[in-house]
Amino acid sequence: MGVHHVPAADERVVITGIGLAASVGDNRESVWQAVREGRRAMRRLSGLIGIPDGLLLGAPADIELEYPGQLKVLALCDLVSDEAMRDSGLQPGEVDPAEFGCAVSAHMGDIQHVVERAGYAHLDPAPPGTWQKQWIPNTACWRVAERHRLYGPRLSQSTACASGLIAVMTAVRAIQDGQCELALAGSAEGITPLFAAGFHQMRVLADHDDPEQACRPFDSHRQGFVMGEGGAMFVLERLSHAQKRGAHIYAEVAAGRLLAMAHHVTGIDAESDALVRLIQDALRTADLAPSDIGYINVHGTATPQNDVAEARAIRRAMGRAADDVCASATKSVLGHLINAAGSVELAITALAMRDGFVPPTMNLTQPDPECELDCIPLVGRKHPFVCGLKLSVAFGGTLAAVVLKRPDEAIPVRRAMAA
Numbered sequence: 001m002g003v004h005h006v007p008a009a010d011e012r013v014v015i016t017g018i019g020l021a022a023s024v025g026d027n028r029e030s031v032w033q034a035v036r037e038g039r040r041a042m043r044r045l046s047g048l049i050g051i052p053d054g055l056l057l058g059a060p061a062d063i064e065l066e067y068p069g070q071l072k073v074l075a076l077c078d079l080v081s082d083e084a085m086r087d088s089g090l091q092p093g094e095v096d097p098a099e100f101g102c103a104v105s106a107h108m109g110d111i112q113h114v115v116e117r118a119g120y121a122h123l124d125p126a127p128p129g130t131w132q133k134q135w136i137p138n139t140a141c142w143r144v145a146e147r148h149r150l151y152g153p154r155l156s157q158s159t160a161c162a163s164g165l166i167a168v169m170t171a172v173r174a175i176q177d178g179q180c181e182l183a184l185a186g187s188a189e190g191i192t193p194l195f196a197a198g199f200h201q202m203r204v205l206a207d208h209d210d211p212e213q214a215c216r217p218f219d220s221h222r223q224g225f226v227m228g229e230g231g232a233m234f235v236l237e238r239l240s241h242a243q244k245r246g247a248h249i250y251a252e253v254a255a256g257r258l259l260a261m262a263h264h265v266t267g268i269d270a271e272s273d274a275l276v277r278l279i280q281d282a283l284r285t286a287d288l289a290p291s292d293i294g295y296i297n298v299h300g301t302a303t304p305q306n307d308v309a310e311a312r313a314i315r316r317a318m319g320r321a322a323d324d325v326c327a328s329a330t331k332s333v334l335g336h337l338i339n340a341a342g343s344v345e346l347a348i349t350a351l352a353m354r355d356g357f358v359p360p361t362m363n364l365t366q367p368d369p370e371c372e373l374d375c376i377p378l379v380g381r382k383h384p385f386v387c388g389l390k391l392s393v394a395f396g397g398t399l400a401a402v403v404l405k406r407p408d409e410a411i412p413v414r415r416a417m418a419a
Helices: 028-037 072-088 111-117 130-135 139-147 160-176 193-201 239-244 273-285 304-323 338-355
Strands: 013-021 042-045 055-058 100-104 182-189 230-238 251-260 293-297 326-328 387-393 398-405
Touching (some): 013 028, 013 239, 028 338, 100 160, 139 182, 160 230, 160 338, 182 338, 230 239, 230 338, 251 338, 273 387, 293 338, 338 387, 338 398
Parallel strands (some): 293 326, 293 387
Antiparallel strands (some): 013 230, 251 398
């Protein structure tokens, strides 16, 4: 086994591989093209016992399961981790597996399927021990690491819809701490009827005669979000390691910050002081001025509370620079991917940076005057930018921000990840 490098908090960490799947496609480029064009694939989810029809769900292309009852989240992890590894250009045996870590956020087990099969284990066609393994929250991390034979640190947190971003931040920190040279990081989500019913009871889901029109971030008539399925994985590595092997580099992870609201388990502080500080801390960590940020992929859930609080926080944190920044809510296309939202939307941010094109916020026909941002209504636009910001605002009060930076630009960055 190789020898770990001396920890270097200022070591630059970059993205060299991306795998992506969502309702609109089962690979990186098909998803990105649909997001660019604002093409949606929402559908109604019906047949919930005791729950009226009308929930909406963005489901990915058919995902092949290994056996009846396999958690869809695990199959999605297979799909996006395989693509990320291929995209990285890593060859078998090129990297010491002890130098390759894995950070995949914890998932929620398929309670519905377990309940349906309770007491019928002797008739179950799944391999022995399947249900026990699928109930362990870190199963997705274990599966991804085993699938790709990664023997470095395995890291898994559960922080609701900030989980995907925090998985990336955790992996970057492990690399900078000298625990590994590379890491495979990200998250996925598969929606079950019982899971959806919980959000229905919270009254945060949208409805509309036309499912594709239901999610309306920053619009005066927004009602809530549409749940979605999918996932994203990243290959992260030291810049020096990536350069040595001639890897393609999407972006540098220039900063990551975490804070929290001590407010309510699901509600958001309308004054959003913590979110203001989060954005300011992320920019300070990256040694960037607000005017350096060209694009923000907002959390943008299309709930009345979230959109106003997020828009206010961005404007307070960025000052006059908020007049010029592009800020789109891609949940209007992909749905809210819950556990996978942060990683999928970070992937979209990296691809937007690569192509110099910011995606639209769909269904934004009557902008809320309380949300004073350029939210790219209906049609994306060409907009080359050097630095992008991804925000996640999660149930439980967790706030996360990651700054991405073009690897070929000369803006100085201090690069001290703080988690």
